[in-house]
Amino acid sequence: MRPKPPSRVELLRGTLDLLILRTLLPGPSHGHAIAKHIQRTSEDLLQVETGSLYPALYRLEAHGWVAASWDLSEKGKRARYYRITPLGRKQLASEQSKWDAFARAMGLLLKPVV
């Protein structure tokens, strides 16, 4: 019998951009692979809905944080690959430091040192 999947967590607003930018850091990827990477890396806790993923990718592209180009996938099909831009790296660093500060603050509040 398959183990029961953990209940999924609602993504906070703005977190999806951070997750996408972080996923693209090692190299270019298409939308489907980005969604699967986030799902697998979070051990199925985070699932990116397609309805949120593609508008987010196009929004990131409009900001100039990612760039897209058409290329052939591993199975020879045409796919749109996204890569992070230098501007996107800066944005990622800024968002990541904000997130670290937020996580630290939450940790201090939820598990206060006695």
Next chain:
Amino acid sequence: MTSLFRKFMWWQHRRRKENELREELQFHLSKEADERQADGLTEDQAKWAASRDLGNVTLLQEDTRTLWTWTPLEQLAQDLRYALRMLLRNRAFTAVAALSSRSGSAPTPQSTASWTRSCCARCRFRIRHRSSW
């Protein structure tokens, strides 16, 4: 390139952007179906499950389209076109409105009431006329 400039560029090539999005979603769908088939589903089941997972494609496309459309401006243009059509259709009203605005005399309650009565009378006539068809 600022995001406003990019939006303008995308708006100019909006047909191409829409086709790209459609093709991209098609690729997503086929990848998802392939994975599900590899998990043991039949081809039909895999396709059905993949499209169910993808959700409302029209809504998704509409959400994404907002990045290269100018919805408030497009709605304003639509409203202006509608107003122009209405003014051309009711030429008498347009003439009265233009003359009263030119002479600087605002319509009085009496003139508005008489205008409304004549319009309503015409509407009733049209409705009666149509109901006899």
